[in-house]
Amino acid sequence: MNARLLSAASKLSPQIWWLLVLLVGSAVALEGWLLVLRQPVHTYRELSADRESLRAIEDMTAAQQAEQQRASLRTKQLAERLSAELDAPSEEQLTVALMRKLDQAAAREGVRLTSLKPGARRQVLAFEELSFDVGAQGKYLPLCQWLLDFEQSLGKFATVTDFTMKAADGGRQVTLNLRLALYRPMAAGREIR
Numbered sequence: 001m002n003a004r005l006l007s008a009a010s011k012l013s014p015q016i017w018w019l020l021v022l023l024v025g026s027a028v029a030l031e032g033w034l035l036v037l038r039q040p041v042h043t044y045r046e047l048s049a050d051r052e053s054l055r056a057i058e059d060m061t062a063a064q065q066a067e068q069q070r071a072s073l074r075t076k077q078l079a080e081r082l083s084a085e086l087d088a089p090s091e092e093q094l095t096v097a098l099m100r101k102l103d104q105a106a107a108r109e110g111v112r113l114t115s116l117k118p119g120a121r122r123q124v125l126a127f128e129e130l131s132f133d134v135g136a137q138g139k140y141l142p143l144c145q146w147l148l149d150f151e152q153s154l155g156k157f158a159t160v161t162d163f164t165m166k167a168a169d170g171g172r173q174v175t176l177n178l179r180l181a182l183y184r185p186m187a188a189g190r191e192i193r
Contacts, residue, residue, distance in 0.1 A: 079126040079185045094182070098132065098154070105153040109146040111138035119179065127183040131161075136176045143174050150180075157183045 012020075099116050106113045119131030136143060143165075150158060163178035 075126055094130065094184075095132070098180075098182070101153050102134065105149055106136060106138075106146055109138070109142040109149070111136050111143050111146045114175075123186060124183065126186055128186050130182045130184070132180045132182070134176075134178050134180050136178075137168060137173055138176075139172075140174045143176055147176070147178075154180075154182070159183075 009017075095116070095118055099113075102116065103113045113134070113136050115133070115135035117133040119133055121131070122129050136146065138146070147160070147163070150160065159181050161179045161181050163176060166175045166177075167173075168175040
């Protein structure tokens with residue numbers, strides 16, 4: 001087999017022989033070049049993919065900032081509208097109105113309102129939080145019913161943040177001390193001191 005291959009190769013003309021050597025040499029050089037370039041091409045593709053993902057994140061961040069600005073503007077508009085609709089009373093008027101509502105609700109349940117003291121004020125997002133320390137005394141079940149009816153008598157802008165119950169009058173009565181937080185929209189341009 002080798003002898004036949006050698007005789008066939010010797011019958012080839014020198015131009016074809018050089019063309020064959022040039023073709024094989026070019027194939028070897030091309031394969032070597034591709035092996036050398038494989039790592040840089042792979043790195044280039046990774047960098048290109050990273051650049052595209054960073055561009056997408058940057059676009060997403062810009063979109064999120066725009067959405068956040070729109071939401072902030074919408075919140076301010078709603079707070080102004082809500083403030084205008086509610087025509088928020090002064091703190092003194094609010095204290096008097098709160099005392100009247102709590103006293104009426106307590107009287108309905110057979111509970112005696114013993115104290116109402118205004119507490120701290122602070123800003124919570126677009127709302128002003130007004131704290132009140134409230135004291136009441138009565139029998140256990142009516143006192144609990146009065147506490148449960150807060151949403152009905154004060155609305156959804158009030159919440160109880162802390163309360164303590166103690167037995168009083170030899171166990172026949174219960175004393176309740178609680179902290180009540182009322183929320184009202186901040187007036188535009190008003191800051192809490």
